[in-house]
Amino acid sequence: MxxxxxxxxxxxxxxxxxxxxPAAAAAVASSSADDRILPRSSTMPGVIKNDEITNETAGPSNLQRSRTERRRQNNPADDPARQLFDEKIPIKKKLKMLNRIAIVKDDGTVVVDVPSGLEDTVGVGTEDGYADVTVDDSLDGLDIPYRPPMQIVILIVGTRGDVQPFVAIGKRLQDYGHRVRLATHANFKEFVLTAGLEFYPLGGDPKILAEYMVKNKGFLPSGPSEIAIQRKQIKDIIFSLLPACKDPDPDTKIPFKVDAIIANPPAYGHTHVAEALKVPIHIFFTMPWTPTSEFPHPLSRVKQxxxxxxxxxxxxxxxxxxxxxxxxxxxxxxxxxxxxxxxxxxxxxxxxxxxxxxxxxxxxxxxxxxxxxxxxxxxxxxxxxxxxxxxxxxxxxxxxxxxxxxxxxxxxxxxxxxxxxxxxxxxxxxxxxxxxxxxxxxxxxxxxSEDGVTGAVRAFLRHLPSKTEEITPPPSSSFLEFLSPLSRCLGCS
The missing domain is CATH 3.40.50.2000 (Glycogen Phosphorylase B;)
Structure with a gap:
């Protein structure tokens, strides 16, 4: 409205x-003076010295309870999620634990039971952490790295709301001298061509895809009748990706050979196509696609x-x-x-x-x-x-x-x-x-003051490999190996 x-x-x-x-972010910094005034807390869960417990800000009972919970959470034996990866635990026991953690409901929703007091036990510099990652948030267009003219394909599956931001990105890439083909559903052909970009049709009907998501709370189908429809949708999408990256323009017959790929997550087989063609790929989306300290993954099913x-x-x-x-x-x-x-x-x-x-x-x-x-x-x-x-x-x-x-x-x-x-x-x-x-x-x-288009283009160009780097797919990830079992799954001969 x-x-x-x-x-x-x-x-x-x-x-x-x-x-x-829109998104929210918060940062907290302390000066050296603050470090002198505020007591330091122990980060080692098993060792608590008497002189570390003070009454300045929180009661002793609250502080002690917090440390006890942290010790319990850091113990792999008490963590059901970690036990699932323990090879010593029998499969039957793992299945029982999995049923307690996650339940697939009749409507396709996967309900995950996350303890309310759970804290992140993965810290910077730990084995599972992402340490020493520096992100430059500057969106200044002047520092966009120069790249020789490339042929870029943008693979987008979704509604018009998914397509439109990539139209803007494609036009900006054209401003920097690159040839851009936007491959998406046939419904958006006029929209893409009117914007001045090349168009290539992908399979799938955005209206059917949207109706499926509206009807089913999760990605899993709520009934057997849904499976055949969505199987055809996915088959049409996946088998149109490779032609979109290498076939001539369907109208002008002008040849096209992709040098780099941009895609959104629902394009499914995008990574396999990139590996088969040995070209770099950068995946963008219109919402956060990884969990943060501010909120979980937007599609996570945590009792909601x-x-x-x-x-x-x-x-x-x-x-x-x-x-x-x-x-x-x-x-x-x-x-x-x-x-x-x-x-x-x-x-x-x-x-x-x-x-x-x-x-x-x-x-x-x-x-x-x-x-x-x-x-x-x-x-x-x-x-x-x-x-x-x-x-x-x-x-x-x-x-x-x-x-x-x-x-x-x-x-x-x-x-x-x-x-x-x-x-x-x-x-x-x-x-x-x-x-x-x-x-x-x-x-x-x-x-x-934000310029999302410039930021997206800059991120894409910055992360492209240099000429000396080679894009080599893993031995077991060839596109043909991917398509063979997929063809059988989707009912193809």
Missing amino acids: AAEESGSAVGEAAAAANGDC PAGYRPVQDPQKMTEIIVQALEMTGQRGIINKGWGGLGTLAEPKDFVYLLDNCPHDWLFLQCKAVVHHGGAGTTAAGLKAACPTTIVPFFGDQPFWGDRVHARGLGPAPIPVDQFGLQKLVDAIIFMMKPEVKEKAVELAKAME
């Missing part, structure tokens, strides 16, 4: 905006369902939206999208129905937005300084809803199966608070 300048508006369509995704139902009753949802706008005295724009919203029994002078419109333009005309919570739509709303309410359906949408709420930019997300009149009314009232608008404006100003 997007809102007009004197009202609010509701949108459920896929993302159509290019922008950076990550997907909900298709708008099963769009007529009822439309009525709720109209009533909420009327009760709060707001005007609204209903963006119909794939969900079938926007069927009114009678016209309302405070409601405008919209089929499709770029969010980065639309949201600038609004003072609040309510939407499904896709990465691109969330970014567009926050970049326009709009307080935001997210009604998540699946995937990373609950994650963005939680991040928006944590920053005070909107109310707690409303899962689609809990969507109701009072909740929407309360959400609109919350977004109309001056302090919420102030926070949205503050974040929008911070986002103005």
Whole structure:
């Protein structure tokens, strides 16, 4: 839902905006003076000296309990996850432990039971840690390394919200003299060609893929009937990747030979193609793809369902939206999208129905937005300084809803199966608070200084191997070896 300048508006369509995704980060540093004042805590769990226990900030009982828990967690014998990799433990016992840790529900969701007091026991410099990794966050376009002109293919599977950011990246790469082919679903051919990029069709239908994720809370199918449909989708996608990297343009017949690959994770076989062609690959996504100290992986199933139902009753949802706008005295724009919203029994002078419109333009005309919570739509709303309410359906949408709420930019997300009149009314009232608008404006100003496209291009070019480095695939990872069992799995001869 997007809102007009004197009202609010509701949108459920896929993302159509290019922008950076919202995230929170925090850092704590202590000076040398602080080091002299604050007592140092022992990092060795088995040794606690009496003179290390003080009463300056925390009670002795709390401090002692914390150290006891840390000792217990650092003991591999007490860690079920580590026991799963212990070769001395019988398989039957491991299966019982696995059933206690993770349960696959009937709807395909994998529920993981993580102890509430669990702490990260992997530290910098340990065997399993990522030590001495330096990340340069500078996005200054002047320090983008020069690379001779290359032929680059961008492999993207997903909705328009997944495709659009890579259109911007491709155009920027063209500015630096590279030839760019964007390979994605046939639905987006006109969109890609209009942007001035070369296009190559990948298999798969984004609407079918999205409907599957909406219907199934996890990636696992909820019923046998789903398997055949998704097997065909995956087969079509995977077997179109290699031609996308080496076949001539299907329209102009101009030859193409890839020098480097950019892909998003749902493109599945991207790594195997890169190994077969012995070219470098860089994987990008529109959301964090690794866990951080701030939040887990956005698709992790830690006692929280990550997907909900298709708008099963769009007529009822439309009525709720109209009533909420009327009760709060707001005007609204209903963006119909794939969900079938926007069927009114009678016209309302405070409601405008919209089929499709770029969010980065639309949201600038609004003072609040309510939407499904896709990465691109969330970014567009926050970049326009709009307080935001997210009604998540699946995937990373609950994650963005939680991040928006944590920053005070909107109310707690409303899962689609809990969507109701009072909740929407309360959400609109919350977004109309001056302090919420102030926070949205503050974040929008911070986002103005970010240049995600330049940062992505710079990261891609910086991490390309030098001419002296050779891209050699592991002996057992050839693309033909990968396709052979896959063909049998997908029902191919």
